[in-house]
Amino acid sequence: MTLLDRAPERAALDELLAAARDGRSGVVVLVGEPGIGKTALLGYGVEAATGFTVARVTGVESEREWGYAGLHRLLLPLSDARASLPQPQRDALAVAFGQVAGPPPDRFLVGLAVLTLLSRVAVDAPVLVVCDDAQWLDRASVEVLAFVGRRLLAERVVLLFAARPDLDADLTADLEHRTLPGLPAADAVSLLTGVDRALGLRIAEAAGGNPLVLAELARELDRGATTPDRLAGVPLLGGPLPVGRRLEARFAARVGALAASTRTFLLVVAAEATGDAGVVRRACALLELEGWDAVVEDAVRSGLVVAEPSAWAAERFTFPHPAVRSAVYAGGSVALRRRVHAALAAATPDDDRRAWHLAAAVEGPDEGVAGEVERCAGLVGARGGHMARSALLAMAARLSPERADHDRRLVAAADAAVTAGAVAHARDLLDRLDPGSAEHPRALRLRGLLDEDVSLLVDAAGGLVGEERTAALLEAVDLAVVGGGPIESVASAVGGGHLGAAGLVLESGAALLSDGFVSAAPGLRAAVRAVRDVDVAGRWCLLGLLSAVELWDEESLGVCAARFTASARDRGEPRALLTALSALATWEVFCGRLTAAAGHLTEFAETATAAAVRSPLAGAADALLAAWRGDRVDTGGTGLRAAVARAASMVLDLGHGRYQEALATGKAVLDERPAHWGGAVLADLVEAAVRSGDLATAQRALRDLTDRAEASGTPWARGLLARARALTSEDAEPHHREAVDRLGRTPLIPDLARAHLLHGEWLRRRRRRAEATTSLRTAHELFTGIGATAFAHRAEQELRAAGSSPRPAVAAPRAPETAPHPAGTDPRAAGTDPRTTGHPAALPRTAELTPQEARIAALVADGATNQEIATTLFLSVSTVEYHLRKIFRKLDVTSRRQIRLVLR
Incomplete structure (x- = not known):
C-alpha cells in the first residue's frame, strides 16, 4: 500500500x-x-x-x-x-x-x-x-x-x-x-491529475487536505463529471467542498447510475450491518433478485462495495466509506426498504437481528412483532447488551397497540439505558411517558437514580411493592448516606415487612438514620450477621460494611470486605469491586497495614479507570491512609466521603499535636451527629478536648462514646472507651491497662499503639519514668513499624522528655494469625505483625516495591500461581511475569520460595 x-x-x-x-x-x-x-x-x-x-x-x-x-x-x-x-x-x-x-x-x-x-x-x-x-x-x-x-x-x-x-x-x-492532519499541499495536489498547480493548491486548501474528498474530485475529473473550469468557479471554491451531505449526494448520484437490481443488492448490504454474504444472498433470493454473480460483479466494479475476500467467494460485503452506506440506504424508497428488511428478517438465523428487521419492516403498531422484539430484548439483556436491550424495548414500545404495553416497555427501555450508562437517552425515553401512566412509580425511581434525588426515590417507593419497593428504598438510603442527601424522609418511609438480608440491611440502616445508633444497634448486628452469610454486592455490600464500622466490629468488616472483594473479582463486577476495595483498604488501615491499604487503593484507582466507573467512595479510604502516614488530608467531597475525611483530619491533627484543630473538627461532628462515621471521632474528640482544656466537651463526647460502646460491646469499642475514660478519670491507671489489654486482643495496631502512647504520657507526667519509657518505646516501635510518622514523632518526643531515646527496631517473631485477613492480601507485605504482639517485623528491601509489586509479592508468598495472580489483579500472565522479574531484582532473590522467606 x-x-x-x-x-x-x-x-x-x-x-x-x-x-x-x-x-x-x-x-x-x-x-x-x-x-x-x-x-x-x-x-x-x-x-x-x-x-x-x-x-x-x-x-x-x-x-x-x-x-x-x-x-x-x-x-x-x-x-x-x-x-x-x-x-x-x-x-x-x-x-x-x-x-x-x-x-x-x-x-x-x-x-x-x-x-x-x-x-x-x-x-x-x-x-x-x-x-x-x-x-x-x-x-x-x-x-x-x-x-x-x-x-x-x-x-x-x-x-x-x-x-x-x-x-x-x-x-x-x-x-x-x-x-491526523490533512495532507501537505504537495501531496494533496498530486491527487488532482489534469489540474494546474495554482488551482490544485486552492482546491487542496478548500478540502483541508482531505484525501477522500480529493480522490472523489479526481474520480469526477477522470470520468468527465466535472472540469477544472467548474471547480475553479462558484460554489465549490467559494464554499465547502463535497464532505458530509455533499459527499453523500455524490455517492448517491453514482448509485443512481447503476442498474435497478444492483441498487437493490446494495440496499440489502446497507440494511444488513454485518455484511454477511450468506444472509445477503438469501435475502436477495427472497426478493427474487436474478443474476447474483452479475449483480455482485457490477456492484464491486462500481467501487461502491467491497467483497471480502473476493467477488466470487465473498464471505462479507463492506462499504469503502460510511457515506456510501448512508447514500445507498437513503436512496431507497420507504416501501423498498421495508421489503428488504422483511427479507432480511426471514434470511437471518440471529434472533436479535431478525427482531430488528421485523420491526423495520412493519408500517404501524403490531403486537405480534412487538412481542417478538421484546422477547429478543430479553435475550440481549441476559448477556449484558443493555444498550441493545434498551433500543429493542423502545422499538417494541413504538409497535405496541395498547397504551399499557407501550408504557411498560418504554420504562423498561429507560431502565436498560440507565444500566448501560446512557443517561441522556434514558431521560429522553422517560420524557415520552404520560405522567398519569401506571408506570409512573417505576419511571420516578429511574429519575431519582439519574438525578441522585433521595426524595424522588422515596416517592417512587410509595407506589411500588415487594422487591421493587425494597430496591428503591435501599437506593434512597444509600444515596442519603453516601451522597449526603436528606435522611429524614428516607427513615420515615421505611416500614416493616422487608424479608431477608436486604430487608434487615434496609430497616437497620433506616433506624440508624432516624433513631440513632443505640436504638439501631440490635438491628445492625442482625444485619451484619445476615450479610456475612450471603453473597451480596452493590448497595447491600456498602450498607452492610458501614454497619460493621459503626459497630466497631473489625472482624465482620475484615471477613465481609475480603469475601466481597473475592466475589466481585470472580464475577468481574467493577462497581461492587470498588466498594469492596474501599472497605478492604479501610480495614487494612484500621489494622495498621498501610502498605497493603495503599495496594488496594491503587487497584481501586486502576479499576475505576479501566472500567470507566465513577465511585462516590473515591478518596475516602485515601484520606484515612494519608492521615496515619502523617500526610495532608483532602477534606473535599460530600456525604460519606466528607464524614471520613473529617475523621481522618482529626487523626492527622492529633498525630501532629494540633489539639485545638482536632477539637474544632470533632465538636462540629458532635453537634451534627451524622449517622455514619460520627462515632468514629468520639474517642479522638475526648483526647483533643482534654488536651485543649475543654472538659465539658470531653465529658459530652465520653457520654456518647459510653452509650455507643456499651450498645456495641465489641473489644474494639470497649478498648476505645477505656482509653477515653483514662483521659477523664482521676484514677486513670486501671483504664489505661484495660485499654491496652482489650485492644491488644484485636488486630488494631494503630489504636493499640495510641493506648500505649497515652499510657506512657500519663506515666511520664507522674514521673514514673521507667514505666513510661517501656510504654512509650512500645508505642514508638508500633508506630514506626506501620509507618505512622506523625505519631511516631510524637512518641519520640515523649521518650526524650522522659530522659530516654528510641532504640533500633528489632524484628519480632510472627504471632499466630487469629483474625481473618482478606484473600490475596498478606499482612506481611505491610512490614508489621498484624495480630496481638503488635511489634514491627523487619522486612529488608521490601520498601523498594511499588504497591502493585507488593501485591504480587504477597500473592506469591501465599502460594498463588501466575495465572491465579493475573486473575486476582486483572492482569495478563505476561504482565505478572514482567513484574516478578522486577521483584526478584529488587529483593535480590532468584525464586518464589525466597520471596516467601523475605516476606516472612
Whole structure:
C-alpha cells in the first residue's frame, strides 16, 4: 500500500510493531475527520505486521446499540484459542456473544477474558488488533477493548483504533491519541491529475487536505463529471467542498447510475450491518433478485462495495466509506426498504437481528412483532447488551397497540439505558411517558437514580411493592448516606415487612438514620450477621460494611470486605469491586497495614479507570491512609466521603499535636451527629478536648462514646472507651491497662499503639519514668513499624522528655494469625505483625516495591500461581511475569520460595 506523507504516523506504527516483536505491547488511537486517511494507515500497519496474528473489525453505525457485536466479530478468527481460557472467562465470552444462556457477564470479566485470550495467542506470534471506525463500535466493545489497552504491558500485543473526533473521549481516556492532519499541499495536489498547480493548491486548501474528498474530485475529473473550469468557479471554491451531505449526494448520484437490481443488492448490504454474504444472498433470493454473480460483479466494479475476500467467494460485503452506506440506504424508497428488511428478517438465523428487521419492516403498531422484539430484548439483556436491550424495548414500545404495553416497555427501555450508562437517552425515553401512566412509580425511581434525588426515590417507593419497593428504598438510603442527601424522609418511609438480608440491611440502616445508633444497634448486628452469610454486592455490600464500622466490629468488616472483594473479582463486577476495595483498604488501615491499604487503593484507582466507573467512595479510604502516614488530608467531597475525611483530619491533627484543630473538627461532628462515621471521632474528640482544656466537651463526647460502646460491646469499642475514660478519670491507671489489654486482643495496631502512647504520657507526667519509657518505646516501635510518622514523632518526643531515646527496631517473631485477613492480601507485605504482639517485623528491601509489586509479592508468598495472580489483579500472565522479574531484582532473590522467606 502506498501512502502519501504520513511519515510520522508510519514511523510510530513501525515502532509499535517492533516493540511487540521484542516483547512489549502498545496502543494508539488515530483520530481524524472522515476521509483523512485513518483506514489507509491501518492498512499500512496490517501490511507491515509480518509474522503477526491479525484481528480486524470495522464499526457499523447501525450496530452501535448491539452489546459486544463488534467484539464478537473481532474475535471470530481467534475462536479456537478461547478453549484455553479459565472457565469463568470462557463462560463470560460465550454469554456475551449469545452462544449460551446465563446471567449477564460484567464487562470487567469480559475484558479480562479478552486480555487473557490475546496474551495467550501472542505466545506463538505477536498480535495486531485493528479497530476501524471505532466511533461506531458498540459501547460495550469499546469499553472492553479500552480496558485491555490500559492493561497491556508485556504481552506482545498492539492495539490500533481509528475513530472520528466524535468518539466518546471518556471511553479511551488514558490511551495514546494521534490526531491526523490533512495532507501537505504537495501531496494533496498530486491527487488532482489534469489540474494546474495554482488551482490544485486552492482546491487542496478548500478540502483541508482531505484525501477522500480529493480522490472523489479526481474520480469526477477522470470520468468527465466535472472540469477544472467548474471547480475553479462558484460554489465549490467559494464554499465547502463535497464532505458530509455533499459527499453523500455524490455517492448517491453514482448509485443512481447503476442498474435497478444492483441498487437493490446494495440496499440489502446497507440494511444488513454485518455484511454477511450468506444472509445477503438469501435475502436477495427472497426478493427474487436474478443474476447474483452479475449483480455482485457490477456492484464491486462500481467501487461502491467491497467483497471480502473476493467477488466470487465473498464471505462479507463492506462499504469503502460510511457515506456510501448512508447514500445507498437513503436512496431507497420507504416501501423498498421495508421489503428488504422483511427479507432480511426471514434470511437471518440471529434472533436479535431478525427482531430488528421485523420491526423495520412493519408500517404501524403490531403486537405480534412487538412481542417478538421484546422477547429478543430479553435475550440481549441476559448477556449484558443493555444498550441493545434498551433500543429493542423502545422499538417494541413504538409497535405496541395498547397504551399499557407501550408504557411498560418504554420504562423498561429507560431502565436498560440507565444500566448501560446512557443517561441522556434514558431521560429522553422517560420524557415520552404520560405522567398519569401506571408506570409512573417505576419511571420516578429511574429519575431519582439519574438525578441522585433521595426524595424522588422515596416517592417512587410509595407506589411500588415487594422487591421493587425494597430496591428503591435501599437506593434512597444509600444515596442519603453516601451522597449526603436528606435522611429524614428516607427513615420515615421505611416500614416493616422487608424479608431477608436486604430487608434487615434496609430497616437497620433506616433506624440508624432516624433513631440513632443505640436504638439501631440490635438491628445492625442482625444485619451484619445476615450479610456475612450471603453473597451480596452493590448497595447491600456498602450498607452492610458501614454497619460493621459503626459497630466497631473489625472482624465482620475484615471477613465481609475480603469475601466481597473475592466475589466481585470472580464475577468481574467493577462497581461492587470498588466498594469492596474501599472497605478492604479501610480495614487494612484500621489494622495498621498501610502498605497493603495503599495496594488496594491503587487497584481501586486502576479499576475505576479501566472500567470507566465513577465511585462516590473515591478518596475516602485515601484520606484515612494519608492521615496515619502523617500526610495532608483532602477534606473535599460530600456525604460519606466528607464524614471520613473529617475523621481522618482529626487523626492527622492529633498525630501532629494540633489539639485545638482536632477539637474544632470533632465538636462540629458532635453537634451534627451524622449517622455514619460520627462515632468514629468520639474517642479522638475526648483526647483533643482534654488536651485543649475543654472538659465539658470531653465529658459530652465520653457520654456518647459510653452509650455507643456499651450498645456495641465489641473489644474494639470497649478498648476505645477505656482509653477515653483514662483521659477523664482521676484514677486513670486501671483504664489505661484495660485499654491496652482489650485492644491488644484485636488486630488494631494503630489504636493499640495510641493506648500505649497515652499510657506512657500519663506515666511520664507522674514521673514514673521507667514505666513510661517501656510504654512509650512500645508505642514508638508500633508506630514506626506501620509507618505512622506523625505519631511516631510524637512518641519520640515523649521518650526524650522522659530522659530516654528510641532504640533500633528489632524484628519480632510472627504471632499466630487469629483474625481473618482478606484473600490475596498478606499482612506481611505491610512490614508489621498484624495480630496481638503488635511489634514491627523487619522486612529488608521490601520498601523498594511499588504497591502493585507488593501485591504480587504477597500473592506469591501465599502460594498463588501466575495465572491465579493475573486473575486476582486483572492482569495478563505476561504482565505478572514482567513484574516478578522486577521483584526478584529488587529483593535480590532468584525464586518464589525466597520471596516467601523475605516476606516472612
